[in-house]
Amino acid sequence: MTLPMEPAVRDIDVERERENLKRAWSSPGGIWGWLSVTTHHAIGMRYIVTAFIFLLAGGVEAFLMRLQLSRPDNTFLSPDKYNQLFTMHGTTMMFLFAVPVMEGMGVYLVPLMLGTRNVAFPRLNAFGYYMYLAGGIFLYWGLFSNSGPDAGWFAYTPLSGPMYSAGKRVDVWAQMITFTEISAMCVAAELIATILKMRAPGMSLNRIPLFCWSMLVQSWMVLFAMPAVMIASTVFLLNDRTIGTHFVNPAEGGDPLLYQHVFWFFGHPEVYIIFIPALGMISSIVDTDTRRAIFGYPAMVLSVVATAFIGFGLWVHHMFATGLPQIGEAYFTAASMMIGITSGVQIFCWIVTIWTGRVRWSAAMHFVLGFFFIFVAGGLTGIILAAIPLDLQVHDTFFVVAHFHYVLIGGALFPLFGGFHHWFPKFTGRMIDERIGKVTFWLLFVGFNLTFFPMHLLGLYGMTRRIYTYGSEMGWDHGNALATAGASIIAVGGILFIINVFVSRKSGALAGANPLDSGTLEWATTSPPEPFNFVLLPVATSRYPLWTLPKERLAVTGVRSDRREVLVTTVMDAEPRHRYPLPHSSIWPFISALLIAIALTGSVFAFGWYYIGFIVAAIGLIGWFWPWRRREARS
Amino acid sequence: MIRRAALIPAIAALALLSGCGAKVQSAMDPAGPEAGRIAGLMWFFIILVSVIFVVVMACVLYALFRGPRGIEQEPLERTHAPSTATEEKLTRNVTAATVATVVILFGLLVASVVTGRAISSLGTAKNGITVEVTGNQWWWYVRYPNDIAQWTVVTANEIHIPVGRPVQIRGTSNDVIHSFWVPNLNGKIDLIPSRVTERWIQADRPGRFRGQCAEFCGLQHAHMALWVIADPPDKFQAWMNAQLQAPQPPGDPELQRGQQVFLNHACVYCHTIGGTSAMASVGPDLTHFGSRSTIAAGTLPNTKGNLGGWITDPQNVKPGNHMAVVDIKADELQPLIDYLESLK
Numbered sequence: 001m002t003l004p005m006e007p008a009v010r011d012i013d014v015e016r017e018r019e020n021l022k023r024a025w026s027s028p029g030g031i032w033g034w035l036s037v038t039t040h041h042a043i044g045m046r047y048i049v050t051a052f053i054f055l056l057a058g059g060v061e062a063f064l065m066r067l068q069l070s071r072p073d074n075t076f077l078s079p080d081k082y083n084q085l086f087t088m089h090g091t092t093m094m095f096l097f098a099v100p101v102m103e104g105m106g107v108y109l110v111p112l113m114l115g116t117r118n119v120a121f122p123r124l125n126a127f128g129y130y131m132y133l134a135g136g137i138f139l140y141w142g143l144f145s146n147s148g149p150d151a152g153w154f155a156y157t158p159l160s161g162p163m164y165s166a167g168k169r170v171d172v173w174a175q176m177i178t179f180t181e182i183s184a185m186c187v188a189a190e191l192i193a194t195i196l197k198m199r200a201p202g203m204s205l206n207r208i209p210l211f212c213w214s215m216l217v218q219s220w221m222v223l224f225a226m227p228a229v230m231i232a233s234t235v236f237l238l239n240d241r242t243i244g245t246h247f248v249n250p251a252e253g254g255d256p257l258l259y260q261h262v263f264w265f266f267g268h269p270e271v272y273i274i275f276i277p278a279l280g281m282i283s284s285i286v287d288t289d290t291r292r293a294i295f296g297y298p299a300m301v302l303s304v305v306a307t308a309f310i311g312f313g314l315w316v317h318h319m320f321a322t323g324l325p326q327i328g329e330a331y332f333t334a335a336s337m338m339i340g341i342t343s344g345v346q347i348f349c350w351i352v353t354i355w356t357g358r359v360r361w362s363a364a365m366h367f368v369l370g371f372f373f374i375f376v377a378g379g380l381t382g383i384i385l386a387a388i389p390l391d392l393q394v395h396d397t398f399f400v401v402a403h404f405h406y407v408l409i410g411g412a413l414f415p416l417f418g419g420f421h422h423w424f425p426k427f428t429g430r431m432i433d434e435r436i437g438k439v440t441f442w443l444l445f446v447g448f449n450l451t452f453f454p455m456h457l458l459g460l461y462g463m464t465r466r467i468y469t470y471g472s473e474m475g476w477d478h479g480n481a482l483a484t485a486g487a488s489i490i491a492v493g494g495i496l497f498i499i500n501v502f503v504s505r506k507s508g509a510l511a512g513a514n515p516l517d518s519g520t521l522e523w524a525t526t527s528p529p530e531p532f533n534f535v536l537l538p539v540a541t542s543r544y545p546l547w548t549l550p551k552e553r554l555a556v557t558g559v560r561s562d563r564r565e566v567l568v569t570t571v572m573d574a575e576p577r578h579r580y581p582l583p584h585s586s587i588w589p590f591i592s593a594l595l596i597a598i599a600l601t602g603s604v605f606a607f608g609w610y611y612i613g614f615i616v617a618a619i620g621l622i623g624w625f626w627p628w629r630r631r632e633a634r635s
Numbered sequence: 636m637i638r639r640a641a642l643i644p645a646i647a648a649l650a651l652l653s654g655c656g657a658k659v660q661s662a663m664d665p666a667g668p669e670a671g672r673i674a675g676l677m678w679f680f681i682i683l684v685s686v687i688f689v690v691v692m693a694c695v696l697y698a699l700f701r702g703p704r705g706i707e708q709e710p711l712e713r714t715h716a717p718s719t720a721t722e723e724k725l726t727r728n729v730t731a732a733t734v735a736t737v738v739i740l741f742g743l744l745v746a747s748v749v750t751g752r753a754i755s756s757l758g759t760a761k762n763g764i765t766v767e768v769t770g771n772q773w774w775w776y777v778r779y780p781n782d783i784a785q786w787t788v789v790t791a792n793e794i795h796i797p798v799g800r801p802v803q804i805r806g807t808s809n810d811v812i813h814s815f816w817v818p819n820l821n822g823k824i825d826l827i828p829s830r831v832t833e834r835w836i837q838a839d840r841p842g843r844f845r846g847q848c849a850e851f852c853g854l855q856h857a858h859m860a861l862w863v864i865a866d867p868p869d870k871f872q873a874w875m876n877a878q879l880q881a882p883q884p885p886g887d888p889e890l891q892r893g894q895q896v897f898l899n900h901a902c903v904y905c906h907t908i909g910g911t912s913a914m915a916s917v918g919p920d921l922t923h924f925g926s927r928s929t930i931a932a933g934t935l936p937n938t939k940g941n942l943g944g945w946i947t948d949p950q951n952v953k954p955g956n957h958m959a960v961v962d963i964k965a966d967e968l969q970p971l972i973d974y975l976e977s978l979k
Contacts (some may be wrong), residue, residue, distance in 0.1 A: 078954060079854045079855065079857065079954060079955055080854060080954075080955065083853075083854065151851075152851050156811075156812055156850075156851070158810070158811050158812070158828060159811040159812065159851070159852060159853055163810075164772075164810060164811050164853065250827075250828040250829035251828070251829075255829075256812060256827060256828065256829070257827065257830075291715065292715050292716055292717070293715050293716045295722070295725055295729070296725075296726070296729060299729070321814060321822070321823050321824060321825045321849075321850075322825045322827065322832070323824055323825065323827075323830075323832035323833070323834075326751065326752075326755060329751075330748050330751070333744060333747055333748070334744055337740045337743065337744055338740075340736060340740050341733065341736055341737055341740065344732070344733060344736040345729070345733050345736075347691065348728075348729045348732045348733065349729060351691075351694050351695055351698050352698070352725040352728060352729055354695070354698040354699060355697075355698035355701070355725070356717045356721060356725065359699055369695065369699070372691075372692070372695050373692065373695075376688060376691050376692070377688055380684035380687060380688055381684070383680070383684060383740070383743060384677070384680050384681070384684065386747075387676065387680065387743065387744075387746075387747035387750075388747060388751050389672070389673045389676055389747060389750045389751050389754055389822060390673060390676060390677055390680060390747070391822075392673070392821070392822020392823055392824075393662040393670075393673055393677070393818060393822045393823070394662065395822075395823060395849070396814060396816075396823070396849040396850060396851075397849070460661065460662050460663050460677075461658040461660070461661045461662075461663070462658065462659070462660035462661055462662065462816075462818045462845075462847065464816070464847050464848070464849045464856075465849075465851070466851040466856055467856060467857035468856075468857050469857050470857065473659060474658075474659050474660075475658045475659060519715065544715060547715045
C-alpha cells in the first residue's frame with residue numbers, strides 16, 4: 001500500500017522498509033511494555049488525556065464555587081472548603097491542565113509536522129510525563145486527605161508561611177510545583193532540540209509551521225520562567241516551611257515582596273506559555289479551513305517571539321497595589337500595553353487571511369471565531385488593567401477574574417478545543433461529528449459569556465476575589481446568579497464534548513491520511529500515525545509541502561530502517577548533517593520518575609527523605625544509562 | 636446590519652454600567668477627587684475599547700461574509716495564496732491597522748500616566764491628616780496619631796474623616812498581607828507586614844463609604860470590611876472630641892455589673908477599654924465600642940441582639956475567626972451587652 005501523499009520513489013522496496021520500521025519501533029506488550037513506551041504519540045496522547053481529566057476536575061471545583069456564590073449568605077461550602085477549592089481550581093488549571101495539555105499537543109504534533117520519527121530525547125519525554133502524573137496524583141491525594149492547599153494558587157507569604165498555614169497543605173502545593181516544573185522543563189528541552197535539529201531536509205527556519213514556531217518560543221519561555229517558580233515555591237517557601245530558612249518571612253527579616261517578584265517573574269510568562277501554543281493551533285486551523293497560506297508569516301513569527309520577550313518584562317503589573325515607586329510602574333504599564341501590539345498584528349493577519357480565503361465552516365473554525373470574540377474582549381480589558389490608576393481600583397476584584405478567564409479560556413481553551421476537533425482525525429483515524437462539535441461550541445460560547453461578562457460589572461461594583469460569601473445588601477445577587485446559570489451551560493457543553501469524543505472515536509467515519517486537505521506534514525502519514533510516523537522521511541519543499549504537486553514531493557533515502565534512526569539537520573537551513581540513533585523503549589524513565597516522586601513526597605514530611613532522594617534518584621539514573629545489551633542488537 | 640448587531644452587547648454593557656446607583660461600594664460612583672479622576676479615566680477607556688471591539692468584530696464578520704472578490708480568477712486549490720497585488724494590498728491594510736494600534740495605545744499610556752500623576756499630586760495638600768491603618772486577621776486597627784500622646788485616638792473597623800480634607804492612609808499589617816480598599820474614594824493599597832505603604836483619600840461629600848480587604852488573607856477574608864464615615868468638619872471634630880474623652884466609670888449598678896463581667900473574664904486578654912484594667916491589644920479596642928455602627932469588622936450591624944449572638948458563639952457568623960468562646964453565664968450576658976453598648 002502506498003499512501004497518496006507519498007512520493008513515488010524508485011529503487012526502494014517501500015513494503016520492506018515498512019516491515020523493518022515496524023520491527024524496529026515495536027514496543028513490548030503488557031503493562032510492562034505500556035510503561036516502557038517512548039514514542040511521542042503515546043506520550044503526547046497520555047499528556048492530553050491526563051490533562052483533560054484534570055480539566056474536568058478543575059471544572060467541577062469551579063462549578064462548586066459557582067454554586068456557593070450563586071446567592072448571598074450561602075452556606076453550601078464552609079470558608080475552609082471554599083479556600084481549598086479555589087486554590088485547587090487555579091493550581092489544577094494552570095499547572096495540571098493548561099501547560100501540560102499544550103505540551104502534550106506539542107509532543108504529539110511537532111515531530112509529525114517536522115517530518116521526523118520521534119522527539120530528540122524520547123526517554124526524557126516519558127520521564128517528564130510520569131513526573132507530571134505523579135505531581136497531579138500527589139496534589140489530589142492531598143485534597144482528599146484534607147490537606148488540600150488553601151493559600152491560593154499564588155501562595156503569597158506570609159499567609160502561606162509556617163506561621164499562618166500550619167499543617168501540610170501548602171507543602172503539598174509547593175512540592176506539586178516541583179513535579180510539574182521538572183516535567184515542563186523536560187518537554188521544553190526536548191522540543192527545542194527537536195525543532196532546531198530534527199526538521200525535514202529543506203524545512204529552513206522560514207518554512208517551519210507556525211505551530212512549531214509557537215512551541216519553540218513557548219519552550220524557551222519555559223526554560224527561563226519555570227526556574228523562577230521553583231525558586232519561589234521550593235527554595236523560598238518550602239525551605240522556609242520545612243527547615244526555617246526565613247527567605248520570605250517578614251517576622252525574621254525576610255521579604256514577602258521578594259516572593260511576589262520571583263513568583264510573578266514566572267507567573268506572567270506562564271500566561272504566554274499557555275497562550276502561545278494556542279496561537280499556533282489557530283494558524284493551523286485557519287490555513288486549512290480557509291484554503292490558503294497564513295498571511296504575513298514573518299510578521300506572525302516575529303510577533304510571537306516579541307510576545308515572549310515582552311512577556312518577561314511586565315510581571316510588576318500584578319503588584320501595582322504594593323506601593324512601588326511610580327516611575328518604574330509607568331514602564332510596566334507601557335510594557336503591558338505593548339502586548340496589545342504583538343497580539344494585534346497576529347489578529348490582523350488572521351483576519352486578512354480569512355478575508356481572502358475560502359472559509360469552511362468547520363467546528364474548529366467556529367472555535368477560532370469564538371477565540372476572536374472572547375480573546376479580543378479579554379485583551380481590551382487587559383489594556384484597562386495595564387493603566388495603574390484603573391488597576392488600583394479593579395485589581396483583586398471580579399473584574400480581573402473576568403479578564404483572565406476571557407484571555408485564558410478565549411485565548412487558549414477555545415483554540416485548544418478547535419485544535420482538538422481539527423486534529424481529531426489524525427489522533428484517532430476517525431472523523432469527529434461536526435454537528436455536535438458546533439453545538440458544543442455554541443453551548444460553551446454562550447455559557448462562557450453569561451458566566452464571565454457579569455463579573456466585569458461585579459468587579460467595578462466592588463466585589464473582591466476569593467470571598468466565600470457576600471451579603472445581600474451588596475447588590476451583587478443578580479450578577480452572581482447569572483454567572484452560575486452560565487456555568488451550568490458550560491457544564492452541559494463539556495459533557496457533550498466528552499460524549500462526542502467517545503462516540504466519534506468508536507463510530508466516526510474513517511478519516512484517511514489527509515481528510516481536510518491540509519498542507520503540513522502531519523497529514524502526510526496514516527491516521528493515526530504508526531510508531532515510526534513516516535515510512536520514508538519527507539522533504540519540505542515549501543511551507544505547505546502537501547499543497548505542492550505530488551510529483552514535486554521528495555523523500556529522504558539512506559536512513560536505516562532496521563533501528564530507531566532519525567536524520568539530524570542544520571539549525572538554519574535544515575540541511576542533512578548526520579544520522580542519529582534514538583534509544584529504544586525502556587522502563588527506566590518510569591522507575592526513575594517513581595523513585596524521585598516517592599522521595600519528593602517523603603521530603604514534605606521529614607528532612608531525611610532528602611538523603612534518601614539522592615540515593616534513589618541515583619539508582620534510577622544508573623539503571624537508565626546502564627549500557628544494557630539490547631535485543632535488536634543481537635537480532 | 637451586521638455592525639448594528641455587534642453594537643448591541645456594547646450598548647447593553649454601557650447601560651448596565653451606568654445603572655449603578657444602588658451599589659454599596661462602587662468604583663463607578665466616586666465621592667472624592669481621586670476616585671473621580673479614576674472613574675473618568677475608566678469611562679474613557681471603556682468607551683474607547685468598546686469602540687475598538689466593535690470595529691474588530693465588524694472586520695471579522697465582514698471578512699467572513701463578503702464574497703471572495705478579487706480572487707475568483709486565482710483558484711486557491713492550486714496556489715493556496717492570492718496574487719502578489721492582493722497580498723500587497725493586504726500588507727498595507729495590516730500595517731495601517733498596526734500603526735493605529737500603536738497610536739491608540741500610546742494615547743492610552745499618556746492618559747494613564749497623566750491621571751496617575753494628577754492623583755498623586757492631590758496628596759501633597761497642606762491641610763491633610765494622617766490615619767494609620769493596620770491589618771489584622773480579620774479586622775482593621777485604626778489610629779489617629781498625634782504628637783501629644785493623650786490626643787491620639789485608637790479605634791477599629793471605622794474611619795471618620797472630615798469632608799474636603801485629604802487624608803493620608805498609612806498602612807501596615809500585623810500578620811499577613813491585607814489590602815485597604817474603599818472604591819468610592821480611591822484605589823487600593825496593600826498592607827504588608829514589615830513595610831509601611833500609603834494612599835491618599837478624600838471625600839467631597841458627607842456619607843458612609845464601605846471598604847473591604849482586597850488581598851486574600853485567610854479563612855475570613857470575606858468578612859473583613861470597614862466603613863469610612865465622611866462628616867462635615869464640625870461633626871468630625873465633635874466625634875474626635877468624644878473619642879478623646881476618657882470613659883466615665885458606669886454609675887448604673889447594672890452597667891457596673893456588666894463591667895465586672897468583662898473584667899473577670901477572658902475578654903481582658905485581648906481587648907482594651909480605656910479607664911479600666913483591660914489593656915490588651917490582640918483584638919479591637921472597645922473603649923468607644925457603642926459608638927461604632929458594626930461589629931466583627933463590618934459583618935453585623937451593632938445591635939444588642941447581634942452582639943449577644945457574637946459573644947455567645949463567635950464561630951457561628953464568622954467561622955475560623957480568632958475570637959475565643961468565653962464562658963459567660965446566662966444572667967451575665969445582658970449586663971455585659973448593656974455595658975459594652977453604653978461605651979459611646
